[in-house]
Amino acid sequence: MRPKLIDVAKKAGVSVTTVSRVINNYGYLSQATKDKVHAAMDSLNYQPNSLARSLHGKKTQLVGVIFPSIINPFFAELIEQIENKLFSNNYKIILCNSADNREKERDYLKMLIANQVDGIIAGTHNLGINEYNKVGLPIVSFDRLLSPNIPIVSSDNFKGTSMATSELYQAGARHIYFLGNPRKAGNPTDYRLQGYQSTIKKLKLTSHVHAINFAESPTLKLLSIKKLLMQHNIDGIVCSDDLTAILVLKTANELDIAVPEQLKIVGFDGTSFIQEYHPELSTIVQPISDIASLLVSILLQRIDEPDSKLEQTQYILPVKLLRSHSTFGY
Amino acid sequence: MRPKLIDVAKKAGVSVTTVSRVINNYGYLSQATKDKVHAAMDSLNYQPNSLARSLHGKKTQLVGVIFPSIINPFFAELIEQIENKLFSNNYKIILCNSADNREKERDYLKMLIANQVDGIIAGTHNLGINEYNKVGLPIVSFDRLLSPNIPIVSSDNFKGTSMATSELYQAGARHIYFLGNPRKAGNPTDYRLQGYQSTIKKLKLTSHVHAINFAESPTLKLLSIKKLLMQHNIDGIVCSDDLTAILVLKTANELDIAVPEQLKIVGFDGTSFIQEYHPELSTIVQPISDIASLLVSILLQRIDEPDSKLEQTQYILPVKLLRSHSTFGY
DNA sequence: ATTAAAATGGCATTCGTTTGACATATTAAC
DNA sequence: GTTAATATGTCAAACGAATGCCATTTTAAT
Numbered sequence: 001m002r003p004k005l006i007d008v009a010k011k012a013g014v015s016v017t018t019v020s021r022v023i024n025n026y027g028y029l030s031q032a033t034k035d036k037v038h039a040a041m042d043s044l045n046y047q048p049n050s051l052a053r054s055l056h057g058k059k060t061q062l063v064g065v066i067f068p069s070i071i072n073p074f075f076a077e078l079i080e081q082i083e084n085k086l087f088s089n090n091y092k093i094i095l096c097n098s099a100d101n102r103e104k105e106r107d108y109l110k111m112l113i114a115n116q117v118d119g120i121i122a123g124t125h126n127l128g129i130n131e132y133n134k135v136g137l138p139i140v141s142f143d144r145l146l147s148p149n150i151p152i153v154s155s156d157n158f159k160g161t162s163m164a165t166s167e168l169y170q171a172g173a174r175h176i177y178f179l180g181n182p183r184k185a186g187n188p189t190d191y192r193l194q195g196y197q198s199t200i201k202k203l204k205l206t207s208h209v210h211a212i213n214f215a216e217s218p219t220l221k222l223l224s225i226k227k228l229l230m231q232h233n234i235d236g237i238v239c240s241d242d243l244t245a246i247l248v249l250k251t252a253n254e255l256d257i258a259v260p261e262q263l264k265i266v267g268f269d270g271t272s273f274i275q276e277y278h279p280e281l282s283t284i285v286q287p288i289s290d291i292a293s294l295l296v297s298i299l300l301q302r303i304d305e306p307d308s309k310l311e312q313t314q315y316i317l318p319v320k321l322l323r324s325h326s327t328f329g330y
Numbered sequence: 331m332r333p334k335l336i337d338v339a340k341k342a343g344v345s346v347t348t349v350s351r352v353i354n355n356y357g358y359l360s361q362a363t364k365d366k367v368h369a370a371m372d373s374l375n376y377q378p379n380s381l382a383r384s385l386h387g388k389k390t391q392l393v394g395v396i397f398p399s400i401i402n403p404f405f406a407e408l409i410e411q412i413e414n415k416l417f418s419n420n421y422k423i424i425l426c427n428s429a430d431n432r433e434k435e436r437d438y439l440k441m442l443i444a445n446q447v448d449g450i451i452a453g454t455h456n457l458g459i460n461e462y463n464k465v466g467l468p469i470v471s472f473d474r475l476l477s478p479n480i481p482i483v484s485s486d487n488f489k490g491t492s493m494a495t496s497e498l499y500q501a502g503a504r505h506i507y508f509l510g511n512p513r514k515a516g517n518p519t520d521y522r523l524q525g526y527q528s529t530i531k532k533l534k535l536t537s538h539v540h541a542i543n544f545a546e547s548p549t550l551k552l553l554s555i556k557k558l559l560m561q562h563n564i565d566g567i568v569c570s571d572d573l574t575a576i577l578v579l580k581t582a583n584e585l586d587i588a589v590p591e592q593l594k595i596v597g598f599d600g601t602s603f604i605q606e607y608h609p610e611l612s613t614i615v616q617p618i619s620d621i622a623s624l625l626v627s628i629l630l631q632r633i634d635e636p637d638s639k640l641e642q643t644q645y646i647l648p649v650k651l652l653r654s655h656s657t658f659g660y
Numbered sequence: 661a662t663t664a665a666a667a668t669g670g671c672a673t674t675c676g677t678t679t680g681a682c683a684t685a686t687t688a689a690c
Numbered sequence: 691g692t693t694a695a696t697a698t699g700t701c702a703a704a705c706g707a708a709t710g711c712c713a714t715t716t717t718a719a720t
Contacts, residue, residue: 002443002466004676015699020678027679028697045464050444051381051390052676055705060381062424062445070406071603080400083427087434092441094392095425097413104417111422113332114380115392134375136332218606246607273401276548277576334706345669350708357709358667382706385675 003044012040023048054116063299064112066096066105067123072243073273074286075123078142081292082121089300091118098124100215109135119299122146125187138302140295145186153294153315154188160284160319161195164238164266167282169203171327173236173264176200177208177228179248180240180268188316192240192268208232212244225251235263242267242274242283249281249326264327275322282327285320333374342370353378384446393629394442396426396435397453402573403603404616405453408472411622412451419630421448428454430545439465449629452476455517468632470625475516483624483645484518490614490649491525494568494596497612499533501657503566503594506530507538507558509578510570510598518646522570522598538562542574555581565593572597572604572613579611579656595656605652612657615650 009016014033021027022037040046054060063086067075083093094117096108105126112120119137125144132139132146139146143154161178168176178196181189193209200207210228212221225247228234239245245267249259257263267274270285294315302308339346344363351357352367370376384390393416397405413423424447426438435456442450449467455474462469462476469476473484491508498506508526511519523539530537540558542551555577558564569575575597579589587593597604600615624645632638 005678006676016677017679017700018698021698024678028695030697033698047440047444049385049446049676050441051385051446052705053678055379055381055385055676055707056678057705058678060445065425070400070410071403073401073403076400076406080427083425084429087427087437092438092445093425095395095413095423097410097417099414107417108422110377111380114377115390115422116379116381243607250607277573277580335708336706346707347670347709348668351668354708358665360667363667379706382675383708385677385706386708387675388708 002049003046004049008037008040008044008046011044012036059118059303060116061091062115062117063091063093064096064108064115064117064120065093065123066098066108066120068098068100070095070097073271074241074269074288077271077273077288078123078292081289082296085292085296089296091300098126100124100126102126106131113137119303121295121299138299138306140299140302142291142295143188145188149310149313151298151310151313151315152188153291153298153317155286155291155319156316157188157191157319158195158198160268160286160321161192161238161240162199163319163321164268164282164284165196165199165236166203167321167323167327168236168238168264168266169199169205171236171260171264174205175208175232175234176205176236176238177210177232177234178238178240179210179212179225179228179244180238181214182209182211188314189240196238208234214241218243218247222247222251226255229255229257229263237263237265239265239267242269242271242278242281245281245283245326246274246278260325260327260329266321266327270320270322280325282324283322285322287317287319290317332379333376334379338367338370338374338376341374342366389448389633390446391421392445392447393421393423394426394438394445394447394450395423395453396428396438396442396450398428398430400425400427403601404571404599404618407601407603407618408453408622411619412626415622415626419626421630428456430454430456432456436461443467449633451625451629468629468636470629470632472621472625473518475518479640479643481628481640481643481645482518483621483628483647485616485621485649486646487518487521487649488525488528490598490616491522491568491570492529493649493651494598494612494614495526495529495566496533497651497653497657498566498568498594498596499529499535501566501590501594504535505538505562505564506535506566506568507540507562507564508568508570509540509542509555509558509574510568511544512539512541519570526568538564544571548573548577552577552581556585559585559587559593567593567595569595569597572599572601572608572611575611575613575656576604576608590655590657590659594658596651600650600652610655612654613652615652617647617649620647 005016005019009019019037022034070076098105120139123142125146129147139150141150141152182193184190197207229251237248245265248265252259252263267281267283270283335346335349339349349367351359352364400406428435450469453472455476459477469480471480471482512523514520527537559581567578575595578595582589582593597611597613600613
């Protein structure tokens, strides 16, 4: 049997109240008593039952983190950063992979409520706004519009693809394609398409948007990319994520299309993983660490003051262009 | 205020006892009552407070999952599989990144106990055996020896590097190096080195073990690899993981060493990620899905019957060799 | 109509901890 | 030596749900 308060009290020769006071640092306490109690806790390897504490109104110090998957390096790095920052604020995470599945997302949401998490960070969205509004917990979202009163943190997606497009132009590309998810959903990621389109217009070029399904297997994606590269006259591609960009790079190699001479490529995300293992790729770098910090700090603030009015519902963080071989040859 | 049992009872016009009976499916219940209660729960969006239930002795349906990091695709894929299998068994995970840090691992262990998780799956190990024995919860480990009475699941690491080494030999390599972590810790991963050494001996070749620190940044790793490739006469490399193998491949390209003609490479892990984005790499494929299934099923069994004797403490799963361009040119 | 089974309610206790109210004892200050 | 602050203890009531016990009512079988 795991030791409880009363065991510690007996061991230390004090009352349970005193032990509780030591744990919660409340009321008058002498140093001697504190030491005695701590010694007893250590020797018994006592851990307060967090369930009982939370039941009594204390916070659980748990945050639900919902993302579609952790396999995508971008999500993995973001989640790891979030976990780190929460950990140093004495919060732990319950990780939920929604797999872009309504049912799973709904189940997880219910579970998080049942487990009395103090708040939620969401990077997925397959449910209706109502379901999020009903949660009744502080929520912060990454890159998704969950509900008008749930704050969103995102990168400057518009600026990102704008930069990518005009850099391709400056590097000499004139037939610039956009490869990514064109589905409009009111999410900040839609701005990636818009940034491309707006810049294309400004440059007086023709817009070419090629849809690609993220959920698809890389094999199918490769096929689609191959077809694209073979059937069209393309000298520049803006990809809405780095993994897709890598597939383009790979396909170009296979088809003996010279990169960057014949084809210039820019990706999106710029994870450390990509920077380290695919430094040849030019990409728009999202400030992952800053995103994580902001998500966490907004959430913690809302946990501490649930009734405070939202200062902002949109936080847009700056992106950087990382120039490399695939667009510039150096 | 979140609705509670009594609110549901009022709404449904029944007693709390009845509601509890519906939820726990216990005692005599008419279909009509069940429906009424369910309707009331739905309309109130009621979720039983899992803290209160667990406090009363019910399981928390939470499993702690401790790994060094989720950024490594191998861990990411393994964790995702674990998460999936646990989810379909109605368990959720608390994800803990130990960052190979004693303090963090200890903190997380304490937290998991405090949160009354039903069990732990661990893929990290920086603490003493005692600390794991003191936990007093079902634990299953991946690839790490935590304590003599904690079951370990791992791939057939010995066989893996044996296969890798002899395949390199058969493909013509005679100066075969091992690149990886040579530190002996009594962990199953030590067998990777042993598999290499034993096969080298059998083939009457000379063993060349080159240490590489996993925690190091890829940039530093690259330097170390460059030095290795430049200063030694090498025609085959067995890497203890795929990411390292990719760096070797990359370095070989830079140094204009022809792969596979002058240098043949085999990695280790064989994640879907690597198979999809680096199909050119030969590698030893660990059966990630099987590992996850086994970890989960052993854990759940120990959760259900904590007092049952351990049937086995070592479970070794078969690996496969995936042949590709980097060793065979096709 | 009698009897048993089925369906529900009421009440009290339990889980481990927190915390407020109140009492008492020790120490320090004036 | 009085007063006040400090230090500890006792006791009881929460927190939300589970459940055993007992009582009562409804339903169904004979």
